Amino acid sequence: MPESAPRDTVLKVEDLQTTFHTRIGPVRAVNGVSYSIGKGETLGVVGESGCGKSVTAFSLMRLIEPPGEVSGGAVWLGDENILEVSEERMRELRGSRMAIIFQEPMTAFNPVLTIGYQMDEQITRHLGVSRQESRERAIEMLSLVGIPAPTERYGSYPHQLSGGMRQRAMIAMALSCDPEFLIADEPTTALDVTIQGQILELIQSLQERLSMAVQFITHDLGVISEISDRVLVMYGGRTCEVAPTDVLMSTPQHPYTSALIQSIPKFGQRVARLPAIEGTVPSLYELPAGCPFQNRCPNVGRRCREVHPPLTEVARGHQVACFYPVGP
Amino acid sequence: MTAYILRRLLQTVVVILLLSYFCYLLMTLMPGDPVDEMIMANPEITSADIDRLRALHGLDQPVWVRYWNWASSIASGDLGYSRTYRVPVTDILGPRLLNTFILAGAALLVALIVAIPLGVWAALRKNSTADYVINLFAFAGISVPSFWIAIVLILLFAVYIPIFPAGGTSSIAFDMTPWEAFVDRLKYLVLPVLSLSFLSIGTYVRYTRAAMLEAMGNDYIRTARAKGLSWPRIYIMHGFRNALIPLITITALSFSTLFSGAIITETVFAYQGVGQLVFESIQSNDFNVAMVAFMISVSMVLLMNLIADLLYGVADPRISYS
Secondary structure (H helix, E strand, C coil): CCCCCCCCEEEEEEEEEEEEECCCCEEEEEEEEEEEEECCCEEEEECCCCCCHHHHHHHHCCCCCCCEEEEEEEEEECCEECCCCCHHHHHHHECCCEEEECCCCCCCCCCCCCHHHHHHHHHHHHHCCCHHHHHHHHHHHHHHCCCCCHHHHHCCCHHHCCHHHHHHHHHHHHHCCCCCEEEEECCCCCCCHHHHHHHHHHHHHHHHHHCCEEEEEECCHHHHHHHCCEEEEEECCEEEEEEEHHHHHHCCCCHHHHHHHHCCCCCCCCCCCCCCCCCCCCCHHHCCCCCCCHHHCCCCCCHHHCCCCCCEEEECCEEECCCCCCCC | CHHHHHHHHHHHHHHHHHHHHHHHHHHHHCCCCHHHHHHHCCCCCCHHHHHHHHHHCCCCCCHHHHHHHHHHHHHCCCCCECCCCCCEHHHHHHHHHHHHHHHHHHHHHHHHHHHHHHHHHHHHCCCCHHHHHHHHHHHHHHHCCHHHHHHHHHHHHHHHCCCCCCCCCCCCCCCCCHHHHHHHHHHHHHHHHHHHHHHHHHHHHHHHHHHHHHHHCCHHHHHHHHCCCCHHHHHHHHHHHHHHHHHHHHHHHHHHHHHHHHHHHHHHCCCCCHHHHHHHHHHCCCHHHHHHHHHHHHHHHHHHHHHHHHHHHHHCCCCCCC
């Protein structure tokens, strides 16, 4: 998909830094990440466990709790830097203009309250409507996400719904106040493969209908290539590469991205051993100076061990943070 | 639901029957019997008289026959006769039970009113100075012996600053209006209630804190925050509402143990409660009183267990008894 005409930017992240103050010392879980997402656009954020994808998402919602802290940068939602607004204003934004779908539909709902009650809480809080109107809105949302018998499900408790249905209800709740910006934090990871496809399709169709900006977080490149317009690859709390999805999948420039793509098993192709990236993700406690990927990188040079390579534009809309990129 | 309650009640009756036999056995294992008490007061009694007395009271029968006689008279509504007080057991036990019920109930109420907010607060301000102070207070409540706190309270509020009576249940007076009588009862209740509740406050604070911390660590709290809800709403509807589930069980179960815990408090404050009565009746081999009181204690534990389980089902929709 070529870079389309400039879209209205919904969310702009500039040099985001999130630090966890641990006993061993401060840990930079997110270290200078910048990107923007336009109206109706899906940005896929991909990376291994512990690379800072979810922490980035929680930082945007200001859901990081002590000992963690968003220690720098700016997040622009419209013309407000939401890292600087009051907690009161933030509560108005959360759940109304920005919403999040969590990874675990099993535990993300409160088990002792009905689905309807939990949806009403959010709707009455932000839309200022009566109980009756809120109920109608909630049931409408439940039917929009394809939950059968939404009126009955409105009065159901979370444990009475299957995992897939719960994730649908979660999506209904997240979208109940028409957010401009939606974060989907690995929404399909905990689900069966067959359900995964349905949920992905649902998110995609709702995005088109509501023209939201979506940040889709996953560790699954297959899912990313299906759903997103652009992809941001993260490693060790930093951005490695940003590119339109098809460009990234066909001509990755960062050695890490390239290795990730090679490690996807291809249909109908039998190999003796699936290529894997040697080594493990370095602990955030002991990130080396320079590029965090240096110890696993085939192209590593002396410079990589000294300074972190800056994110540079190699083609229109394609940025890479690498001194020795993989040639196209 | 009804079927469940009936089944549980049936189980309860069986357990009560088994336990009553066991208690009865224990009572007979105690040295001496009521006849020994009678002959102690009368040096001129002959061994023929003793045998006649034993036969008259059925004490020459084997244990299971005596148990059967006792149980069948209980079942027919006759609770027997207190040998020490020389009145029917109902007359002596009834008012005592009511007194203990008032004491234990008031103590539980005070304990919960104090402990739950403290526990919740400690959980929400985890590792703060407030948390440490509350924990210290809670551990003090758990570790201090009950007679000690009772004596300290008497010294402080009955001796040095005499605002409450040091002991007793009510003033001996005949011309009090109902309101005056009520206030009088309250005055006598304050110190025993404080003393008894102090013991359980510590336990409840710890339980509330733990339950609240556990609830607040759940994913749904994050969901609630992500919805933009206010903190009070998150704390109460999402945090405390879930912390309530373990608290219900603990509260219901400890309500029955408050009766046994009341023995020491009742003794120190000379409060006319059932704990003191049971203690005395065991000492003086007055087992008609002791057995009935036992049965009531046992039934309380079992009944509270049942109530806890039922309330559990109300508080947690995942539990269903149908």
